[in-house]
Amino acid sequence: MADAITQLDAIVSQLIAGPDKTPTEESIRAAISTVRMLPDFSGITDEEAERLARELEERVGISMGIGAVVGAADFKPWLNDARAEGLIEPYYWNRYRKLLEQKRLPMDVITSTDQVTDRILDRMGNPNDLGSWDRKGMVVGHVQSGKTANYTGLVCKAADAGYRLIVVIAGIHNNLRNQTQARIDEGFIGRDTGRLEKKDTRSKPKLIGVGMFDHRKAPVSLTTTLKDFNKATATTNTSEIASYAVPVVLVIKKNYRTLANLIDWLREHSTGRYSEMVDQPMLLIDDEADNASINIQYGRDEVSRINGQIRDLLGLFRRSCYVGYTATPFANIFIDPDKDDEVYKQDLFPRDFIIGLDAPTNYFGARKVFIDGMPDDDAERPDYLRYIDDNGDLLPVKHTIGHEITALPDSMLDALRCFIVARAIRNLRGQKGQHASMLVNASRFTGIQNVLKNRLHQHLKAIEDAVRVDGAKVDADLNPEIAELKRCWGNEYRDAWPEWDSIRRALLPVVASAMVIAVNSSSSESLDYEAGGENGLTVIAVGGFSLSRGLTLEGLTVSYFLRNSLMYDTLMQMGRWFGYRQNYEDLCRIWMLREATSWYAHIAEATEELQLELKKMERANATPKEFGLAVRSHPSALMVTARNKMGSGQKHLMVGLSNNFVETTRLGAANASLVRNRKVRDRLLSSLSQNGFTQSSSLPAPGGMLLSRVPVSFIDDFLRDFENHQDSVLSATDPIRKYISDRKDDELAHWDVLVASLRSSDGTEPLEIEGWKINPISRAIGPDDLRNGVFTISGSSARVASRGMEKAGLSEERARLAEADYREEKSLSADAKVNFPDRVYRARRERALFLLFNVRIKNDGVDARDLHRIPGEPVVGWGISFPPSARPDQKVEYILNTTKLRELFGEEDNDEDLPDDEE
Helix, strand or coil, X not given: CHHHHHHHHHHHHHHHCCCCCCCCHHHHHHHHHHHHCCHHHCCCCHHHHHHHHHHHHHHHCCXXXXXXXXXXXXXXXXXXXXXXXXXXXXXXXXXXXXXHHHCCCCHHHHHHHHHHHHHHHXXXXXXXXXXXXXXXXXXXXXXXXXXXXXXXXXXXXXXHHCCCXXXXXECCCHHHHHHHHHHHHHHHHCECHHHHHCCCCCCCCCECHHHHCCCCCCCEECCCCCCXXXXXXXXXXXXXXXXXXXXXXEEECCCHHHHHHHHHHHHHCCCHHHCCHHHCCEXXXXXXXXXXXXXXXXXXXXXXXXXXXXXXXXXXXXXXXXXXXXXXXXXXXXXXXXXXXXXXXXXCCCCCEEEECCCCCCCECHHHHHCCCCCCCCCCCCCCEEECCCCCCCCCCCCCCCCCCCCCCHHHHHHHHHHHHHHHHHHHCCCCCCCEEEEEECCCCHXXXXXXXXXXXXXXXXXXXXXHHHCCXXXXXXXXXXXXXXXXXXXXXXXXXCCHHHHHHCHHHHHHHCEEEEECCCCCCCCCHHHHCCCXXXXXXXXXXXXXXXXXXXXXXXXXXXXCCCCHHHHHHHCCCCECCCCCHHHCEEEECHHHHHHHHHHHHHHHHHHHHHXXXXXXXXXXXXXXXXXXXXXXXXXXXXXXXXXXXXXXXXXXXCCCEEECCEEECCHHHHHHHHHHHHHHHHXXXXXXXCCXXXXXXXXXXXXXXXXXXXXXXXXXXXXXXXXXXXXXXXXXXXXXHCCCCCCCCEEEEEEECCCCCCCCCCEEECCEEECCEEECEXXXXXXXXXXXXXXXXXXXXXXXXXXXXXXXXXXXXXXXXXXXXXXXXXXXXXXXXXXXXXXXXCCEEEEEEEEEECCCCCXXXXXXXXXXXXXXXXXXXXXXXXXXXXXXXXXXXXHHHHHHHCCCCCCCCCCCCCC
C-alpha cells in the first residue's frame, strides 16, 4: 500500500504543480479524489488519503527566500549576456531540476534554489573570459538546511557555463566525503561511481539520479564513493578527460595528504600535452569552510598546512573560483582581508561576495528548538528538549580514554525507548518506507563509543526479546521492558498517538529490524541508508566527531547529546538534529545538558542577527570587507568561534554597542567582591530615592519596576564603582563607560532604569533597600563554578535578563511597530503566536535601558560539598540595552588576551590534520 500512496503522491503533485497554479485545500483533495478512481488506487483508505492531503498542504505551503548578497564594488554581471549570446545550454541544471521535482521538493523551493544559484554563479568568474582571474566568495546557510543540494545545483550550472575542473572539498572524515560523493553522483554525474570503481566490465555503468533523465554527457569523476583521490588512478583516467568536452569532478577529503597528492598530480600534468588541464576554469567548493580551512598560524610568514594547500591549489590555475559553504561563518569573517604573502598569495577571505541563504519555512532549526520551543515558565517542559542530569560518574562530560562504562545513564535508556516508540508511530503514520535514526554523541573516544554501542545493542535485544515473548498478549504491560515503553509513550507521545495498543502491536517490526552501529574510524560498519530496501533503516548511530560535522542522519528523530563546548560554531555543527522533519516533527526529542541549551539559544540569536546584518548590508550596497568589519565589531563575535581562529597574542577588538545588549553573565563569587557590589547597588538606589526616583514613582514593567528619564550620571557612577569579574568579558566597564561618555550629552543623556523584581515573593523575604522592596530573581549556575570563584549563569537561557525585559520603557505604539517589524521579517500572520526576541524591541528604543539585578543563586545541580559556598544574600548584576546610535560606526576598544580567552571559553579541538576520527 505504501507504493500506491507514493504513486498517488507523485501524480497529484504533478497535477497541482505549475507556475500558474495556486493549490488550495479544495483543489488538493479534488485531485486526490480524481486519481483515486483509477483501479491502482482503489485500496487507499479515506484516512490515508486525508493524511496525504494534509502532507501536500504543508508541502505546497513551503517557501524559501532568495537570501541576501553582499558583493564587491567592482562586480560586473556576465551571466545574462552569456545566456543571451547562446554560450550556456542548461543541460546539467535541467537534469538536476527534474531530479528535485521527482523528489517532490516544493516548487517555491526549487524556484528559489534556481534564483540563488544564479546569483552565486554571476559573482563567480566568467569561464569565457580567457584572461587571468580569481574569485573568492562564501555562502552562509543553516545547519542541515540543504547546503549540499545548493552547491550541487551550483556545480551543475557552473558546468553548463564552462567550468571544466570542479573540486569539492567535503569535510575531514571519510564517511562525510563518501556521503558527499554519493550526492554528487546522484545530482551531477548520474552514475554510481562505486560501481565504476569495481570495474565490472560485464555490465554497463549503473545510472542513478540525473542519469536516469539523460546520460549522454556524464562528467568524468576522478574519485568514487569507495575511494578518495589517488594519483595513479587519476593518471589512468586522463584519456577520459580528452578535450574537456565534459567536466572533470573530484570530491576529496579535507586532509593534507589528499591535498598534497592532488597538487603534485596537477603539477605533474601542467606541462606538455597535459598543460591544458591547469588552463581550464576551475571551481573549488569548500564544504564546512570554517573547519580546517582557516589559517590558525599567526606568526610572521606562517601559514597552517591545509589553509596553505588550498591557496596553493587555487594558485595553480590562471582562472579559479573559491566558494566556501558554511552555516557558521564567524571564523571566516575573522580572516584578515588584507593579509597576503608571496608564497600563498591571498588568504581565503570572501572578498568578492558573501551570500546568505534563507531556510525554507519548514526548517527545523535552532530558533524552533531553543527559543520558540522553550516555555515561559520554568516549571513547564520544553517542546523538544529533555535534560541529562544523571550521567554523573557513569559517563562524565569530561572523561579519560580509559573511562570504564559500568552502566548506561537512565536518560540514555529513556531516549532509546522513546526512539522505538517514535519509530512505531511513524510506521503507523505510513512512514514505514522512510529511514529513522537516533544519534548518540557522548564521547570523543572511539573505544568508549564502541562500548556504548555494545551496551545499547544489549538493551535493544532485551527489549526485542520481551516484545517477541509478551508483546502480543493482552497483559503485555506486566513485562517490565514493555511497561517502560508504555511509560515513555505516556510521558512523551500520548498526544501524538493516543492508542497504546496499536503501538504495542507495531513494536516487533521496529525492534526486530533496529540496529546499533558505531560511526568512527575503528568501526567496520558503515552507515549505508541505501541498504534499507523497501522498509527504511531503523538505526541508532553512536559516534563523536564523525557525527559532528556535515554527516546527515536520515530521518533523525531522537538525539542523545552529552558533549559540551562554549564555541558557538562547534556547538551548532554538532546539532545534527536540525533539518526537515515532515510529518514527524512532533516526535523529535533531544536529550542534552541543561547548560548546553543556553548556548544554543545564544547561537540561534547570533546567527539570526548575522543573516539580518547581511540583508542590511545588502541594502546599503556594502562590500564583504565592510560586512566582515560589522560582524567582528558585534559583541557576540567575541565568543562565536574557536580562539585559535581569532589569532594569537593580545587582541584589540573594536566593538560596536549601538543596538546591542550586554550583561553580567559571569559574576564574582569572592566575598569581598560580593560585599563591594552590594554597597554600589545600595548607593544607586539611595541616590535614586533622594532625587525623586522612588519605588512609588516607578511603573510596573516586564520583569520589574521602571523609572524613566534617569540622568546618565547615576548609571556612570554605578559602572565606575562596580567590580566586574574578569571572566565577564563583554561587561568590562571601561570601554562601556567610554561609549556612554561620548554620548552623554545627547543620545544617552537620559535613561530608563528597570529594577528587576518578581511580582510575588518565591517564599523568601523581599529585600528592603533604601525604601525599595525587591523580590530577587533566581538563576542557576554552572556546576563547576563555586570552586572557581565565579557564578556563571546557566539554565535554559544563560541570561540574567528574562525574555521581554527589553520591552520596558517602550510605548505601546513602538512595541506594536517592533512586533510588526518581526512579523514582516519572518512572513508571519498577524494572529500567529510568536515569542518575540528582545532585539526587536531594542531596535525601537529611544532611550537606553539599564537593568539592575539581585540574583539568588539556586542550588540546583550543585555538589553537596559546595552548598556552603552559595551566598545567603543575592548577588548583584546588571545589563544594558543600548538603542541604535546615530553614530553606529564609532566603536569602543576591548583589549583581550587570547590566553585568557582560552581559559574562559576553552579551545576547540584542533581541526587541522585530524585522523578519520577521534583518539
